Amino acid sequence: MDTKSNPGSASKPGADSKLSFKQRLRDPYFWSDWLVVVAFLLVIVVFGAINPSAFLSIYNLNNILVASAIPAIIVVGQTFTVATAGIDLSVSSILTLGAVIFGICFTKELPVWVCMLGGMLAGMIAGIINGLIISVRKINDFIVTLGMLSIAAGTALVLSNGRPVQIINSGLANVAINEKFGVPYLMYIAFAIVVFSHFLLFHTRFGVHLLAVGGDPDSARAMGVSIVRIKVAVYGISGLLAGFAATLAIARIGAAEPAANTAILLNSVAAVVLGGVSLFGGRATIFGPFVATLLLQALSNGLTIIGVASYYQYISVGIVVILSASLVRNVR
Amino acid sequence: MSTTSLAIECNAVKKSFGNVNALKGATISARPGEVTAIVGDNGAGKTTLIKCIAGVYQPDEGEIRINGESVTFDSPESARVAGIETVYQNLSLVEDLTIWQNLFLNREITKNLGVVKILNRAKMREESEAMLKKLDVYIPSVRSRTRGLSGGQRQAVAICRAVGWGSKVVIMDEPTAALGARETMKVEELIKKMKAQGLAILLISHNFEQVLRLSDHIFVMRQGDVIAGMRTKDTTGDELVALITGSAKRG
């Protein structure tokens, strides 16, 4: 059915009112949504062409998926905060704090699931504190979460005395090592979180309110949407996911490390930008940043395979992020 | 319960911001099925007054009655629950949301799965089309984002939302200030339809011709006070100008 403006006739209720393909092509957001998929395929094709036997081996593709799982979970939380026109710079040290809490619970010989909940709870509390200060005290997200970055990192060091705790648990090791149908367990977990978050953002009342607060806080408030509730929820979720990712990180390395992993922060912000999420808020996808996470892991994996030293990889990731942000900006 | 036929009454409403006395005891009233206009210079206190009625601000002193009952609104939401909707000049729709999402913002139809409230999109889209149709507003698709709409279309959607929730009172703060001539005409048509449906409409406008065309009653504000109130048929544009600038007096 034609959906062009037709002032003479009422649009039939129930009639198909999907946007036509032409209309979609003219929507700049359509392009920013698909940019990341094209870029991802490009990375695969380029490294696949340079060194197919190493890059495209099942073993290596599996490595990329394993390395992507934890960043993919962190990036979901980051997407939520950016969608409210905020940012969460504390994710990396909240992850560390979660891991330390896990380690403390573990040395007290509590069951693994209790250790895991302990890490998640610590992450969620740190996130809720972020959200409360940002929304109630109306202090800039950047500053508050930067402060929390330092507070959580310091707390992790204090609680652990700066020493890692070895975590030997067959269940965790099993999750970290094994796979099904060629896909690592870790990736199933990350993907389940991605799918659930997509559902949360686009099929629930919470999701609409989140986007409304991000897109236009004054209008949202005028309609009775509580900015405080949304901000607290969003930063709470981000902290909760970082606390949960701590368990997976422990499963991978077999220890609760008190040292901060700053790469994961840069990675999450990079993936959000690459994934086409507007830094001004109100406009987001969950799958875009997820694909972007895979892209960034594939990129550093590919660069390693073709023998580029890791020092240069920092530079390349930075370039990719700035380039993609400026591309998206031009398209809009 | 009073048997009054007034939809809104403000009695001696006062509101200060620090040492700025934005309202010094404003008294107005509005009837259902009528357009009641508020005119006055910039800074006269018009917006502050309607924000007190809409629950955005809480008056320092004075009383607000809705359909004869004294009310205090602690938020815009509680005013909306009481049937008072507001259409602002700019602050109205979230551009990144679709039309149906805007129409149902914070009034979503959901299926509850524990604490998770799942959107019933199909039903909301269908009812959105009905809401627009009720005021003969034609928009290509309720699924399109509000960002792509013209100013007039946006204001039409905002008005449909205001009318669509069984509201009794619709407040409009300069609804056509950002619109061109043709779009202004369309919005005026909408206001007439709302009036015909028996709503009490409170209209702030700088456009005297519009006020004289649309309204049944006019209040003039100056420096935080309501200095005059009269039936529209008993006044002229010249008199309004004189009242607003302070070169004439009238009770």
Ligand SMILES: Nc1ncnc2c1ncn2[C@@H]1O[C@H](COP(=O)(O)OP(=O)(O)O)[C@@H](O)[C@H]1O
């Ligand atoms: N939130 C506020 N804080 C401080 N002063 C305000 C605020 N809102 C309005 N005022 C002041 O109150 C007076 C009335 O403003 P307003 O109600 O916006 O007038 P109008 O809508 O008639 O132009 C002005 O002097 C304005 O500066």
Ligand SMILES: [Mg+2]
């Ligand atoms: Mg005003």
